[in-house]
Structure formats: structure tokens, C-alpha cells
Ligand SMILES: Cc1cc2nc3c(=O)[nH]c(=O)nc-3n(C[C@H](O)[C@H](O)[C@H](O)COP(=O)(O)OP(=O)(O)OC[C@H]3O[C@@H](n4cnc5c(N)ncnc54)[C@H](O)[C@@H]3O)c2cc1C
């Protein structure tokens with residue numbers, strides 16, 4: 001039996017879903033948010049270097065758990081593996097209220113103007129489904145600003161001569177420089193580059209009723225013990241609940257989106273925290289499960305009228321899965337570089353995001369977040385001993401005398417890099433799981449090699465006595481920066497949602513999260529996801545008013 | 549809507565009660581067999597292996613940092629699925645040591661131990677055990693678990709007294725999350 005009808009069901013309380021919940025609830029809609037994960041508070045912020053959202057040696061701290069959420073990965077040779085959620089290759093982000101924003105590094109990047117026009121700027125390389133966005137930077141600018149002020153961003157990008165125009169500065173000043181910043185800044189300048197303070201979704205002064213960051217070592221991958229990191233779980237979600245128009249149901253896992261005989265969306269079937277199957281009917285449904293799970297949910301919503309799932313008439317749902325090819329370099333220094341001032345990453349350059357000769361796009365470069373001792377085990381020059389006395393000596397000598405610079409490559413989307421639903425493997429609730437397959441485009445690897453060289457040059461100029469590059473392999477991207485699986489476009493034949501995130505063929509089904517990205521920029525994606533959520537909510541609210 | 553804080557506290561109380569009741573029994577078991585999963589012989593071999601992966605010098609090595617305790621604990625916890633690999637792998641390692649140098653691994657001098665491990669790493673260790681479980685795969689497993697135990701959080705049984713952090717010169721922070729007494733989390 002169906003639960004009493006509400007105006008909107010939002011599936012997923014992450015970056016996108018949290019914002020939509022607040023916007024719709026404040027506009028007076030009755031909203032139910034379903035989130036498969038739990039709601040953690042600062043009291044649950046245990047700083048465990050083996051169990052967090054970045055290092056998962058002993059599991060994911062903020063979900064999903066290993067027991068109930070398998071996925072299938074198909075490699076280049078066609079071999080299938082069933083993966084646990086904390087295993088490499090699973091392409092996890094998070095499962096909790098706030099989604100990735102509870103434990104993220106919190107870099108708050110705006111894309112650049114060209115990032116929305118990649119195809120017309122560079123042309124698509126063979127084997128890539130590269131396309132322009134149907135919206136421009138100018139369309140999103142006011143919403144980037146809204147995200148920066150409502151969720152809270154610190155930093156100072158006024159020295160970033162490459163940045164797209166902004167009307168308002170950031171609401172909070174940057175954190176005081178750490179030692180890496182002091183070393184890398186003059187080096188960048190000597191190279192003729194344009195270093196600046198990374199914008200971060202982190203309080204450097206009290207903001208939004210929460211205190212300032214206390215500069216601890218355990219930031220990226222962890223929840224913040226003083227609640228200084230700004231995510232949706234401590235900003236828009238509480239605001240949505242405060243309207244009394246919004247109900248948040250945690251540990252509730254959506255199974256499928258329900259449609260009626262005429263093909264209109266009528267609600268969501270989900271399993272509640274006691275594994276009971278429920279039906280929530282609603283006037284409209286917003287899918288915000290992050291790129292992999294959003295595609296899975298649409299594909300799993302099969303019926304007589306929609307035998308291949310919703311929005312999938314032209315077989316585009318789940319296609320173009322992309323993330324970021326992270327590339328960079330490590331340098332060893334004579335002087336100490338470590339000062340234990342978290343979060344660590346502070347300085348960036350955008351000199352290589354565009355205009356790299358013979359290449360399409362590029363990526364930002366910045367210094368790394370603090371590398372915890374266990375994470376440093378993986379850091380060593382090629383061929384160096386990974387065990388024994390030499391390993392120990394390396395750790396002792398270089399842990400406090402090393403730096404890494406790196407950045408996310410703007411990837412060329414690939415049609416065959418995709419999410420399907422597995423015909424055999426099911427999760428704890430009997431729902432077919434995501435089946436991932438495909439590779440990176442070779443151009444992404446070419447770009448990665450180029451940018452790693454620039455990262456290395458920066459470290460050398462900063463005085464590194466030994467450096468080496470870290471370039472990833474050709475395997476599928478996704479993970480924390482997953483995007484692209486429900487592409488936004490004007491032509492329903494080659495996209496899944498329209499320019500307002502509405503699924504083609506429906507007037508009451510939306511996808512609002514990283515899935516809609518046509519391309520993913522040479523930047524961490526979350527601020528763009530947030531901006532799109534505000535932008536799409538505005539449209540949704542107008543539609544709703546028009547209806548009423 | 550559930551806030552996990554509440555649930556956790558409730559579970560914590562329950563866990564505390566269970567621990568108090570079970571306390572003497574556990575102590576009893578430990579007296580007869582000090583390990584949760586490993587046999588005494590296996591633990592001796594494993595300790596010798598860890599001692600070569602991270603040997604003692606001016607700073608404690610992996611055995612001194614409690615890495616065997618870490619691995620043993622995790623073999624009944626998060627790394628449960630590796631139980632059989634340890635059972636077979638440690639036996640295989642002793643067989644390889646005997647085949648190559650005439651003694652069980654723990655009884656060899658350090659140099660010969662390193663030679664056995666190098667053969668494991670190159671997937672060239674002798675023995676039937678490696679048909680099912682490639683020597684290199686088992687060696688990689690032990691190396692990664694040793695690193696986890698040595699450089700990870702002391703709450704899991706390894707990195708005793710934060711020895712590795714002291715070695716690297718990273719101060720232990722006064723606040724590392726307020727829920728550190730929550731026993732229900734692995
Ligand atoms: C350690 C870490 C560091 C990061 N650092 C940065 C950074 O510095 N800068 C940056 O820009 N980005 C960063 N990210 C990435 C960022 O968090 C993501 O880009 C962003 O959260 C994605 O937003 P989303 O709305 O698409 O999905 P999410 O935030 O992942 O939210 C999706 C939510 O939907 C829920 N869900 C999924 N399926 C279901 C279902 N069937 N039923 C109910 N609920 C469901 C999930 O549990 C999840 O909570 C980081 C992520 C991590 C984990």
C-alpha cells in the first residue's frame with residue numbers, strides 16, 4: 001500500500017539532493033527525502049586512518065557497507081568481478097546524509113567558460129562522445145554564487161587570472177598559509193605561473209552558525225570534529241527540515257521509480273530501515289543518487305511501457321561514465337615541508353586548464369592534502385624497496401620532507417564507459433546491482449602525462465632533490481568524482497535530461513546530481529553539482545507555481 | 549529519521565554490559581591460547597615475517613609495534629575472508645623455508661629469511677601451497693597488512709603506543725574524534 005502522497009520525493013541526500021530538498025521545502029512543497037545511508041553527527045567523526053572515506057583498508061567509514069552493496073566490474077579482457085564496497089574498482093563516493101560532502105576535501109571549484117563548450121572549442125577526438133553543454137557558464141554563475149554563500153566557501157581566487165568572471169567575492173578569507181604553500185608559491189611565480197588560494201567549502205571564520213576550522217591532520221575522507229567543513233548535512237538539510245515541509249528518511253533504499261498506465265511517474269518503491277518494501281507516491285520524483293546509482297535506479301525502473309528503464313529510449317542512461325584521471329608528481333626535499341597544519345591542500349594554479357598545445361583541455365594543479373603515515377607507505381620512487389630496512393629508512397627520512405602536486409584531468413567522455421544493471425548479481429534487497437565496464441579515452445592519458453610533467457617541474461623549481469611522476473592507468477574512471485551517466489542535452493536522441501535536468505519523455509521526473517554533467521571540467525566537481533542543483537530547483541519551483 | 553549518535557550510544561552500553569559479563573571467560577581463553585585466530589606456531593612464523601618486512605632498528609619493528617596482534621584481530625574482524633590464505637600461506641612459507649634452507653622460517657638467520665621472502669616476492673618460492681595461492685599474492689597480503697598494523701591507528705592493536713608516528717615525528721593529536729570509546733565500530 002502506498003504512503004500518503006507528497007509533492008516530491010528526492011532520492012539521495014547528497015550534494016545535489018540536499019540542495020533540492022531545501023529549495024523545494026522552502027517553496028512550500030511537501031517533500032520526502034530517501035537516503036540509503038545514516039545521518040552522522042560530529043560526534044561520530046572518529047579519525048581512523050585505516051577506515052575512512054579515502055583509505056578503506058578496514059572499510060568505508062561513511063558507507064556503503066561491504067555486506068549489502070556489491071557491484072560487478074568488467075575489465076578490458078571481459079573478466080567479471082564482484083566487488084565489495086570498500087574495494088578498489090568499486091568506484092565509491094559515499095552513502096550517508098550529505099553524501100560525499102560529509103567527508104570530502106571540500107575544494108570548491110567553479111568550472112571555466114570553455115568547460116561548457118569543449119566540443120566547439122577543441123572538436124571531439126575519435127572514440128569520444130565529447131559534446132557541448134546545453135547551458136553556459138553564464139547560466140550557472142548566479143547559482144555558483146548562491147552555493148558559495150549558502151553552503152559557505154573560504155579562499156581567494158583573485159590572483160587566478162584564468163578564472164571565469166564572478167560578481168561577488170567568496171564569503172570567507174583563505175586559511176593562513178602552511179609550509180607547503182610558502183614553498184610552492186614563490187616557485188610558481190618564478191615559473192611565470194599564477195598561484196592562488198584554493199576555494200574551500202570550509203569555515204575559516206565562524207559562518208552559518210558553525211565554528212572555524214582548527215587545522216587538524218584528518219580532513220579529507222573524514223567528518224569534521226568541530227563541524228567546520230561545510231556539507232549539505234550541516235547546511236541545507238537542516239534548513240529543509242526546519243521548514244517542517246520536509247521529512248528525511250534515512251536507511252531507506254530506493255528500489256525503483258513507479259509509473260502509471262499512461263507512463264507518468266507516480267512515486268518511488270523503497271526498502272525502509274527494517275527492509276520492508278514501501279511505496280511513496282508523489283507528484284514528482286527527483287533522482288540524486290550520484291552518477292552510478294542514479295543510472296542504476298533509472299535502469300532498474302522497468303515496466304511494460306518502459307522495458308529498458310526510464311529515460312532510456314535511446315540507450316543513453318549509464319553511458320559516458322567519467323570521473324577524473326588524477327595525475328601528478330612527488331618531490332623529496334632537503335628541508336622539512338611538513339608542519340602538521342591541516343587540511344593541507346592550499347595552493348593551486350589554473351595555468352594548464354586550457355590552451356595546452358596539441359591537447360584538449362587540461363586540469364588544475366594543487367598541493368596535496370596531508371598524507372597520513374599509512375598513506376605515505378604507497379609513496380616512493382619507482383623501483384624503491386617496499387619492505388625491509390630500506391622501506392623503513394625511506395619513511396623515516398622523507399615523511400616530513402616531501403610534497404606532492406597533482407590535479408584532475410578533464411576527461412574525454414567515452415560512450416562505452418558505462419553503468420548497466422547486472423543480469424545475475426543482486427544486492428541485499430534483491431535489487432540488480434550496477435555493472436561497470438569500459439576504459440578511459442587515450443587522450444585522457446596523454447593529458448595526464450603532460451600535466452604530471454608540469455607538476456614535476458613545479459616541485460623541481462621549489463627545490464626538490466628528487467622527483468617522480470604518478471600517472472594512472474587506462475582503467476575506468478568514476479569514484480568520488482563520478483559524473484556523466486545521465487547527460488544533459490537538447491536532443492533527446494543523444495541525451496537523457498533536458499537543460500533543466502528533466503528526464504526527456506516525462507514532465508515529473510528529474511535527475512539532479514553529477515550524472516547530468518556533459519563533461520566534468522579539469523576541476524573537482526562538487527560546486528558545479530551544487531550550482532546545478534540550485535539552478536534546476538529554480539526552474540522546478542517556477543514550473544510548480546505555474547501548475548498550482 | 550535516525551541520528552546514529554543515539555543508536556551508537558545504546559549499542560555501546562549493550563557492548564559494555566556484554567564485555568563485563570564475558571570478561572573472565574575471555575581472559576581464561578587467552579591464558580590457554582593467546583591468539584584469536586592464529587595458532588601459536590603460525591603466530592611465531594608470522595612474527596618472524598613481519599620482523600623482516602619492518603625490522604627493528606633504533607625504532608621498534610613490526611613485532612614490537614603489535615602488528616601480529618593487529619593481524620590476528622583483523623583475521624576475526626574485517627580481514628576475516630583472508631583466514632584461509634593465512635592458514636595455507638604460513639604453512640607454505642615454513643615449507644619453503646625448510647626446502648630452501650633446512651629450517652622453519654622463524655629459526656633462520658635474518659639473511660636467509662630475507663632470501664625466502666625475496667623468493668616469495670618473485671613468485672619463485674618452492675612448495676605445493678602456492679598452486680592454490682600464488683606466493684607473491686600471499687606475500688603482498690602480509691606486506692599490506694603489516695603496513696596497516698604498523699602505520700595505522702593504535703586502536704586496532706598495531707602501532708602500539710603510536711611508535712610509528714613517533715618515529716616519523718607526527719605528534720599524536722589531543723582530539724581524534726570524540727567517539728573513540730565506541731566499541732561497536734570495527
Ligand atoms: C573523500 C572524498 C573527498 C572528496 N573531495 C572533494 C573535493 O575536494 N572537491 C569536490 O568538488 N568534490 C570532492 N569529492 C566529491 C564530492 O563529494 C562529490 O562530487 C559529490 O558529493 C557528488 O554529489 P552527488 O549529489 O552527485 O552525489 P552524492 O553526494 O554521492 O550523494 C548521493 C546520495 O544518494 C544516496 N543514494 C544512492 N542510491 C540510493 C538509493 N537507491 N536510495 C536512497 N539513497 C541513495 C547515497 O547514499 C548518497 O548519500 C570528494 C568525495 C570524497 C568521498
Ligand code: SF4
Pocket residue numbers: 202212213214215216217218219220222223224225226227228229342343
Ligand atoms: S582540517 Fe579543519 S575542517 Fe578539516 S576536519 Fe580538521 S578541523 Fe575540520
